[in-house]
Amino acid sequence: MKTRPPHGTPPVRHRARSPHPFDGAAVVVAALLALAGCSPKTDTNAQPASGTARDVTLTAAQQQHIRLYTVATAGFRKTIDTPGVVDFDNDQATSVLAPFSGPVSRLLVAAGDKVRKGDPLAEVDSPDFAAAVSAYDKALAIAQTDRKLADADEDLLQHNGVSEREARQAQTDAVGAEADRDAALQALLSLNVDPRTVSEIRHGRPVSRALGVIRSPIAGTVAEKLITPGQLLQAGTTPAFTVADLSRVWVLAQVPPSDQASVSLGDRATIDTGVGARDVSGTVTNISALVNPDTRAVTARVVVENPGGLLKKQMYVRVRIQARQESAGLLIPVSAILRDDENLPFVYLAQAGGGYARRPVTLGDRVGDQVDILAGLRAGDRIVVDGGLFLQFMQSQ
Numbered sequence: 001m002k003t004r005p006p007h008g009t010p011p012v013r014h015r016a017r018s019p020h021p022f023d024g025a026a027v028v029v030a031a032l033l034a035l036a037g038c039s040p041k042t043d044t045n046a047q048p049a050s051g052t053a054r055d056v057t058l059t060a061a062q063q064q065h066i067r068l069y070t071v072a073t074a075g076f077r078k079t080i081d082t083p084g085v086v087d088f089d090n091d092q093a094t095s096v097l098a099p100f101s102g103p104v105s106r107l108l109v110a111a112g113d114k115v116r117k118g119d120p121l122a123e124v125d126s127p128d129f130a131a132a133v134s135a136y137d138k139a140l141a142i143a144q145t146d147r148k149l150a151d152a153d154e155d156l157l158q159h160n161g162v163s164e165r166e167a168r169q170a171q172t173d174a175v176g177a178e179a180d181r182d183a184a185l186q187a188l189l190s191l192n193v194d195p196r197t198v199s200e201i202r203h204g205r206p207v208s209r210a211l212g213v214i215r216s217p218i219a220g221t222v223a224e225k226l227i228t229p230g231q232l233l234q235a236g237t238t239p240a241f242t243v244a245d246l247s248r249v250w251v252l253a254q255v256p257p258s259d260q261a262s263v264s265l266g267d268r269a270t271i272d273t274g275v276g277a278r279d280v281s282g283t284v285t286n287i288s289a290l291v292n293p294d295t296r297a298v299t300a301r302v303v304v305e306n307p308g309g310l311l312k313k314q315m316y317v318r319v320r321i322q323a324r325q326e327s328a329g330l331l332i333p334v335s336a337i338l339r340d341d342e343n344l345p346f347v348y349l350a351q352a353g354g355g356y357a358r359r360p361v362t363l364g365d366r367v368g369d370q371v372d373i374l375a376g377l378r379a380g381d382r383i384v385v386d387g388g389l390f391l392q393f394m395q396s397q
Contacts, residue, residue, distance in 0.1 A: 072379050076365075092244060094244075108123065247305070271304055
């Protein structure tokens with residue numbers, strides 16, 4: 001007997017239950033189990049030999065979803081994937097040493113500035129520079145005086161005003177003074193003196209203040225600034241700047257022992273910068289003759305064009321070196337490789353009786369969508385490349 005709701009109470013309407021989100025998955029699993037039940041059972045009393053999984057046998061309908069691949073020897077070019085670090089191209093980079101001693105009075109550039117050859121980098125209040133300017137000024141005056149005396153004695157010799165010995169001595173003194181002048185000039189130029197300062201000294205004009213200027217020996221970018229104002233520099237020993245042409249850099253790839261025989265000069269390499277999807281290419285130009293005592297790796301130097309400055313010194317990158325020499329091996333599709341409970345690779349091998357057996361394999365290098373098999377298979381073996389997951393499920397039942 002149904003109980004009527006009190007007068008005025010609205011009737012309760014029952015909402016239809018929405019399907020549970022896992023109902024669809026349950027249907028799929030049930031269908032998969034039903035499909036598995038269609039196949040004849042293998043002998044449950046037969047234990048796998050040596051602890052290996054039992055073979056799987058399928059019905060004719062199930063066989064339609066299995067695709068096989070015949071293993072064969074194929075040639076390929078090995079790709080070595082290894083870490084690397086970016087460095088300056090040392091053929092286009094230099095450490096600028098202080099050419100004279102003294103305290104730094106002013107810095108004229110900052111790290112990252114682009115400079116041309118001969119551009120000033122810093123000013124130094126150097127007694128060495130002042131002494132070089134003074135020595136050249138003095139040598140220049142002596143050379144000019146001795147040359148005038150030698151020319152005058154040569155004229156007097158024509159009129160018997162001096163002896164020939166005195167005239168020859170005057171010429172010798174003039175030549176010696178000019179040699180001293182040239183040596184003083186070279187000493188001044190070695191200090192990167194401004195040509196305008198040299199011209200002023202030659203014309204007898206006084207030099208207002210003898211400040212030493214550190215100049216860039218090459219065109220490029222100021223990669224490092226190693227000095228500060230007031231710092232006392234030692235001539236020829238204090239590193240002041242590093243100037244490098246960053247349009248081309250080196251990538252030093254660490255090649256492990258197993259791959260060293262596959263890398264040779266001229267091999268092409270692709271550099272994965274990790275910056276978006278931008279990869280750059282280069283060429284192996286040098287293979288070190290030394291082995292890292294800790295890792296046993298050998299350094300392969302890859303020269304890379306870097307017009308946009310994408311690669312920076314000490315940046316870590318991935319290097320893929322494409323070997324030019326061809327190798328031979330058993331290449332199979334990557335889709336054939338499965339993993340067991342211990343994450344060890346295996347494939348399913350087609351048996352003569354129609355079943356499928358697990359075959360552990362040792363993986364080598366990957367070549368595109370294929371992988372080289374070092375051990376576990378032979379040429380002529382037929383393996384499963386599509387449907388392996390279904391076989392793995394069937395085998396677990």
